[in-house]
Every structure is written in structure tokens, then in C-alpha cells.
Amino acid sequence: MIAPAAIRTVFMGTPEFALPTLQGLLSAGVDLCAVFTQPDRPRGRGKLLAPPPVKEMAVAHGLPVFQPQKLRDPAVVETLRSLRPDLIVVVAYGQILPASILDIPRYGCINVHASLLPRYRGAAPINKAIVDGEQVTGVTTMLMDVGLDIGDMLVKRATEIGIEETAGQLHDRLALLGREAMAETLRRLCEGTLRPEPQDDAQSSYAPMMKKEDGRIDWRHPARDIHNLVRGLSPWPGAFTSWNGQMLKLGRTLAEEGPDAEPGTVVAADGCGVCIACGQGVLRVRELQLAGKKKLPAGDFLRGASLSVGTRLETGHGLPEGS
Secondary structure, three states: OOOHHHOEEEEEEOOHHHHHHHHHHHHHOOEEEEEEOOOOEEEOOOOEEEOOHHHHHHHHOOOOEEOOOOOOOHHHHHHHHHHOOOEEEEEOOOOOOOHHHHOOOOOOEEEEEOOOOOOOEOOOHHHHHHHOOOOEEEEEEEEOOOOOOOOOEEEEEEEEOOOOOOHHHHHHHHHHHHHHHHHHHHHHHHHOOOOOEOOOHHHOOEOOOOOHHHHEOOOOOEHHHHHHHHHHOOOOOOEEEEEOOEEEEEEEEEEEOOOOOOOOEEEEEEOOEEEEEOOEOEEEEEEEEEOOOOOEEHHHHHHHOOOOOOOEOEOOOOOOOOO
């Protein structure tokens, strides 16, 4: 039996998703000797340099913080070696760990990944699972290897995805689930009962980083698929269509049965939503947002915009100019 306090640990993470796991390690009492996070970045309208969320939490707890531009820099690798960590825990750090770092800690580098591996390896597993219409997802802790999310699995935690749940909402729930999974991983490590399980590559899938253009709606697709796209890309990058040459972002949708009409045609518009014909079924849109404007409930939006029955929304590919 190993006491958590005897495990000299380095934490690597950057965004809010990583915070619950960092807090969990603090609560567990591991010897957190350093935190590595991304450099401060410009943020907000003023583009002033701002620290990442993990840095803010680390500073608040008096932890040493390192923010290297490139983790594979030999000087950075040497710094990590000098810290003599037994364990490195990685959660949404934002840089790939080279073999020179993976080989440092005796208990390895453990990553908290937001999917049920081997499904949805890659940068955007939360978004892609929703876009694909998955009903269940979760988190996996894994021993990191030089490939992309291919290391042996350690602990899994599954959860159902709500039919209207957005990527933002699921993100927050999985962040807490990640803390639970890492806590269980640490417990088993201390007890000596941690059993790595190889991934089945034949069952794997990939979730690449989302781009703005991924949000362009093709109204020829079924309403259910478009509904999944809207919630899977909320809050970023957002699903959109074009109306009168402007970008129109959509939110809070439902897939319903409805009258047959040319895909992209508004078939109803009132305070309950704007209903748009799709390749199969109708999409009820309950929030809309024009570029540069606030997101509004359908009723409020319609009071200031003439999005009437019979209006055709554009479909296809590419971003409107100035988006």
C-alpha cells in the first residue's frame, strides 16, 4: 500500500475541464511538486494577456507553475527530470508529450480522456459524440503512449447523454466524472490493484478538432442529424446557416415531424420556434442569433426580423464573408 503523499506528482492541464481533476489530486493529498500549463494568452475584447484556469488554481494553492512554449524543448525535459516525479497526470494540456517525458515517471503518465476509449480518440471527443448522435459517453484514464490516445486503459466512467444536452453541458459533467475516474485510478495505484487493459484498435474512432466551417448546416440532412450538430457544436463553434447573406446561428433545437417542403424552407414561425424543413422531418429552432447580435428566443427574434413562412435558408458549404 502506497500513501498518496508518497507519490511525487506533476500535473499538466490548461482549461476549465482540467480543474476538477487538479482539485481532486489536491484533496487526495498527493505530493504535487509542479503544475505545467500553456502560456498566458490574449483574451477578451482588449486582448490582454490572461492566465489559463489551471494556472489560476495552481497559484491559489501555492503550487510551482511552469508554462513552456514547447514541452519537447530539451531544457524543459531536463526541468521535468530534475523534479523527479513518480507520476504525471495530464488533462487537456494542449501539447503532445514526447517519449523523453513519457519515460520519466516510474508510474507513468496518466491521461484523463473525455470518451470511452477506444472510441473518439483525438481533440474533440465531447463534440463528436453528440454530433454522431451517441446516447452514452464517458471518461477513460489511460497510460499515455507516443501515439494519439492509444495507451492502455485504466478506469472508465460512463454516463448517458441527454437528448437536448449540449457539448457545453456535457463538458461540465464529464469534467466532474474525470475527477472521479482519476480518484479511482489513484486509489488502485496506491493499493497495487491497477490493471492496464489494451485498447482494441478495430473499435477505435477519431474526433478531430472542430473548425468554424464544421457548423455550416446542410438542410438536406435529416432533422435529427442537424439537431445533433447544433447541440454538439454549442457553445463553440456554433451551428449556422445563411439568411439574406448573413450568418444566422441556431440554438436550442428539436427534431420533429412536419410538412414536406424544400429543405431549408421555413414552414412555421412563432413564439414557440422557427420550424425549418429538412431532408427528413422538421427542425424547430428556439434560439437564433445574427452575426454581431445577441442570441434571442425565437419570439423576441421574430419581433425584430422578418423570418416568415416560405423563407428559404441557404444550404451548402463554406463560411459567409466576414464570419
